[in-house]
Amino acid sequence: MPRLLLIIGLLAFSLSGQQPAQPSPSPEAVRLDSLIEELAALKTQAAALEARIDALLRGLSEQRGALLAVKPAYNALKTVAVENPPDAKPPQVRCASMTSAGKRCTRAAAEGSRYCTQHKLAHQK
Numbered sequence: 001m002p003r004l005l006l007i008i009g010l011l012a013f014s015l016s017g018q019q020p021a022q023p024s025p026s027p028e029a030v031r032l033d034s035l036i037e038e039l040a041a042l043k044t045q046a047a048a049l050e051a052r053i054d055a056l057l058r059g060l061s062e063q064r065g066a067l068l069a070v071k072p073a074y075n076a077l078k079t080v081a082v083e084n085p086p087d088a089k090p091p092q093v094r095c096a097s098m099t100s101a102g103k104r105c106t107r108a109a110a111e112g113s114r115y116c117t118q119h120k121l122a123h124q125k
Contacts, residue, residue, distance in 0.1 A: 057098045065096025065114045095119055 025033075097104035097119035109118035115123055 046120070054098075054102070057102060061096050061098045061104060064113070068096075069114060097123070 013058060093109040093114070095107045095109045095116040096114040097105045097116070101104055106117060109115055110117050110120055113120050
């Protein structure tokens with residue numbers, strides 16, 4: 001019985017709304033909090049800019065690949081290119097995709113595509 005009264009008393013005290021007073025934060029702590037919030041906002045902006053840069057790089061890479069795939073118009077004043085001998089391999093086309101490091105992929109493009117086999121799957125999605 002005494003335990004029950006003790007538990008009820010503690011429960012009533014905790015529910016009475018009396019909480020210990022919080023010390024007011026120092027000016028230094030307030031300044032640090034505002035700096036942390038500012039840095040978090042800057043980090044969010046940097047991530048958005050990085051995503052936009054990646055999208056622009058992919059778009060430019062695709063445009064460049066499309067320009068390289070277009071055959072030049074006939075110009076009689078230019079020298080005539082020598083045809084490839086029948087036993088020669090067709091020229092290798094470089095993959096038009098950008099790597100996660102922001103550089104152009106170094107693999108050869110798959111036949112009939114502007115992308116290598118790995119990036120071809122990624123661009124189909």
